[in-house]
Amino acid sequence: MAVGLSALPSLHPVAGVRLGSVAAGIKKPNRLDLTLMHLAPGSKVAAVFTRNRFRAAPVILAKNHLRVATPQALVINTGYANAGTGEAGIEDARAVCDGVAQQLGCELHEVLPFSTGVIGERFPVERLLAGLTGCAAQLDENNWARAAEAIMTTDTVAKGASRRIEIDGVPMTVTGICKGAGMIRPDMATMLAFVATDAPLGQSALQACLEHAANRSFNRITVDGDSSTNDACVLIATGRAPLAPIAEPQGAAFAAVQAAVAEVMLELAQAIVRDGEGATKFITIAVERGTDSAECLRTAYRIAHSPLVKTAFFASDPNWGRLLAAIGSAGIDDLDVNRVAIWLNELAIVQQGARAPGYREEDGAAVMAQPEIVIRVDLGRGAASETIWTCDLSYDYVKINAEYRT
Amino acid sequence: MAVGLSALPSLHPVAGVRLGSVAAGIKKPNRLDLTLMHLAPGSKVAAVFTRNRFRAAPVILAKNHLRVATPQALVINTGYANAGTGEAGIEDARAVCDGVAQQLGCELHEVLPFSTGVIGERFPVERLLAGLTGCAAQLDENNWARAAEAIMTTDTVAKGASRRIEIDGVPMTVTGICKGAGMIRPDMATMLAFVATDAPLGQSALQACLEHAANRSFNRITVDGDSSTNDACVLIATGRAPLAPIAEPQGAAFAAVQAAVAEVMLELAQAIVRDGEGATKFITIAVERGTDSAECLRTAYRIAHSPLVKTAFFASDPNWGRLLAAIGSAGIDDLDVNRVAIWLNELAIVQQGARAPGYREEDGAAVMAQPEIVIRVDLGRGAASETIWTCDLSYDYVKINAEYRT
Incomplete structure (x- = not known):
């Protein structure tokens, strides 16, 4: 699919x-x-x-x-x-x-x-x-x-x-x-x-x-x-x-x-x-205002490779806690988490490292239900930015790879 | 389970x-x-x-x-x-x-x-x-x-x-x-x-x-x-x-x-x-004869985090190609793949970077069907070794994390 x-x-x-x-x-x-x-x-x-x-x-x-x-x-x-x-x-x-x-x-x-x-x-x-x-x-x-x-x-x-x-x-x-x-x-x-x-x-x-x-x-x-x-x-x-x-x-x-x-x-x-194996969502991850391209990419891939983030996308669950956990473990030792902001499409979900004021769960869920989603992460540190693309992790990914011999 | x-x-x-x-x-x-x-x-x-x-x-x-x-x-x-x-x-x-x-x-x-x-x-x-x-x-x-x-x-x-x-x-x-x-x-x-x-x-x-x-x-x-x-x-x-x-x-x-x-x-x-989420297999990954502890760990975690390797374990599929691909992308730039050997428990599956002589698919499948498996990787480069433990990636992992709010 x-x-x-x-x-x-x-x-x-x-x-x-x-x-x-x-x-x-x-x-x-x-x-x-x-x-x-x-x-x-x-x-x-x-x-x-x-x-x-x-x-x-x-x-x-x-x-x-x-x-x-x-x-x-x-x-x-x-x-x-x-x-x-x-x-x-x-x-x-x-x-x-x-x-x-x-x-x-x-x-x-x-x-x-x-x-x-x-x-x-x-x-x-x-x-x-x-x-x-x-x-x-x-x-x-x-x-x-x-x-x-x-x-x-x-x-x-x-x-x-x-x-x-x-x-x-x-x-x-x-x-x-x-x-x-x-x-x-x-x-x-x-x-x-x-x-x-x-x-x-x-x-x-x-x-x-x-x-x-x-x-x-x-x-x-x-x-x-x-x-x-x-x-x-x-x-x-x-x-x-x-x-x-x-x-x-x-x-x-x-x-x-x-x-x-x-x-x-x-x-x-x-x-x-x-056409990713088992994909049900097409996800764009844009990481902005990092100090350099490398840390933007590291953060973006950390999000993209987190099984917890990927399964949340599969479930259309606006689970920003998993996003924070992924960003926090991307290896940016001096990251000031209080400057981090995250958007799902145009919806602000995290500001200053915590839930955005006025964010409502149902608004997040509405965005997550769409087949194409943009996650935008503002690291608040510099002028570099990078964008990557990934998909979710579904039952079918497991099924395909448990049954197919690569 | x-x-x-x-x-x-x-x-x-x-x-x-x-x-x-x-x-x-x-x-x-x-x-x-x-x-x-x-x-x-x-x-x-x-x-x-x-x-x-x-x-x-x-x-x-x-x-x-x-x-x-x-x-x-x-x-x-x-x-x-x-x-x-x-x-x-x-x-x-x-x-x-x-x-x-x-x-x-x-x-x-x-x-x-x-x-x-x-x-x-x-x-x-x-x-x-x-x-x-x-x-x-x-x-x-x-x-x-x-x-x-x-x-x-x-x-x-x-x-x-x-x-x-x-x-x-x-x-x-x-x-x-x-x-x-x-x-x-x-x-x-x-x-x-x-x-x-x-x-x-x-x-x-x-x-x-x-x-x-x-x-x-x-x-x-x-x-x-x-x-x-x-x-x-x-x-x-x-x-x-x-x-x-x-x-x-x-x-x-x-x-x-x-x-x-x-x-x-x-x-x-x-x-x-x-008790890993959805785990059906307990897997020990031992990486031996690396030049230092860091590259042994990097290789071990690369294997442990590969969704393809993890789904192969779930499927009891002795898919050593996925193991090779994971080891080859662990970031050891000067790895001589011709010195790499892999065992599943006591069974030699890869020698000198390719299928071990005498290895039979049914023997590999028999090991993979067990609930506890040891993967041993010999990098053939040095004297360091490290061991880590992980589990497989099953339908239930996706189910648990699509349904549970972390």
Whole structure:
């Protein structure tokens, strides 16, 4: 049950990016589970990956390949994460990249592999290799929606976002897809997200664009505080739009592209939270007037990861005592609690560290009953602020994770 | 449903400590909710309190009182935490201390107040004051079990532990009670715990004894990672045992008392985890061969706080992938994952960072089906080790916290 997520929006094709997805029977029959993305010559690719010390085999390989070549293709499977599989997992991922290289006539190290699904089990290499032929035959610029479906695991809805902008009268597109619902607390990058634009970004502009957007989107969400072994976020620029090259991260054209990429990534990241495992509420946590960004984030995540706060949201209980307890244990040693104020949407619930004058329980309950809620915390200490997004903790989170094998 | 907790063990009286508990109707009728402890003259008291920045009014007052006088009485109510109540809450707590002082003929600042229950609402002072007469009338050295019951909130069982030891042929007693089931991730002290001994400990020996025991018990448990606003752990030494005074934290007699206090506190702390909200499993997490204590604890708590690991335990699923993901994101930047090994009880499940050779899923499942499980993680980096205790995350945790107002 995704909170406030309608059907997949229209995903505009990006000139130079073709996609193909098939049901390769990797883990379950008759579901799309293997995707190939082909990038036209001249495309640039930037990526950020999980900082979990246990990195999946495809993450290790993709990082190595990015270091030595400009990718021509991405291959993505669900069903198995190919993590915790040791040297054998690396060999498996390499075999799949080799299969892609043979299909497309490129080099093995020009292919980036991505996997998501169960940790610790090897995937059926032969079935992946067999599926690649179908993927290659289907390659088409109009296949983003199908690919969004093909990369799902515990996701209940396919996730994508798309923007069209004009720069100096030239139309340009940014389109992205992602997957993720549990084990979500990205650190550096997140989940699997693939975003492409036809803007002519050079490598340093592309990297700057990616980091800017990821730090305002995927690096600001959490479902359960668990960081995956496979998180990756890829930004592709095919350069097919007829505009002067944007080599460096500066100028109006760069700013316009960066804004569009940031918008698409934020929509994708929020879609992951809206589809968070068992989520019934979409919660924005804004921490303001901290001394620095770090303490704002620490406070925000402390709230977002508190099982007591999360279950109170599930119960639509305006339990501000749990909020105070979370804020008080966020590790700000010299916090003056008498300066702390909290709002639920526009409703003042805490002022000067205690119940706000005039606050009525029924008003709090009315806000908490809504599917989308903003918690705003004023630390009263400084000028920094940060915003993150999370969801509640419901029976279904427990059910999904007690029954599903990550 | 407390894991492996039988009925309250026999709690030996401690000479010099008298207790009285009544049903004062503080929040609900007909349940014990108010307790008075009277300490004979000459008793010494040491206490550690929550490090949450939002400290409850009774915590603030108790710390102040301890600074200026040797306590003669403790007063403990359930129903209301008297936290987030501002200056009015301080006045309320002071009024209750004053009531105790009048009953017992001592000074207001010789009374330590403790509260547990709902945060953010003021308690009914008049009802507490009215109940004190009954408490005073009941004061008796044999009332520990009744007091253990009277301090419960979401606890499903009363918790107590008791030891009798002999030092140089002189019998000595350590008896303690505690409460706590949710909002449990003590930091410095924990929940409410009251432990008394008749050993003749001087103040510095008493303080050393308390810190030693708390750091091996209450400061090593977690249910949900949430630190309370009211945590407090009190150690009382009445000095009634006919033994030479133990002024300093050294020597054989001190060591014997310290060991008995540590045993009682560990049993109490583990009882809190066994009675953790919704708990169906009691889990010991031992992290070994880290470079220092801090990284062992960080790894252990990362595992203990992972909702994915906790739900896997609930499901009896030997999901070692989730353990790897938790260890990999514990913030040890230079962790060599190829040296990591994990055991479930005696069963090797991970060796050299991947599935252990010979590991069979059914063996893992058999261990996970047991109500008490030890996870042992070898980081392969150094000589430090730490052990903590936690429980699983079940439907009932969500149910309890969606329905109960902390």
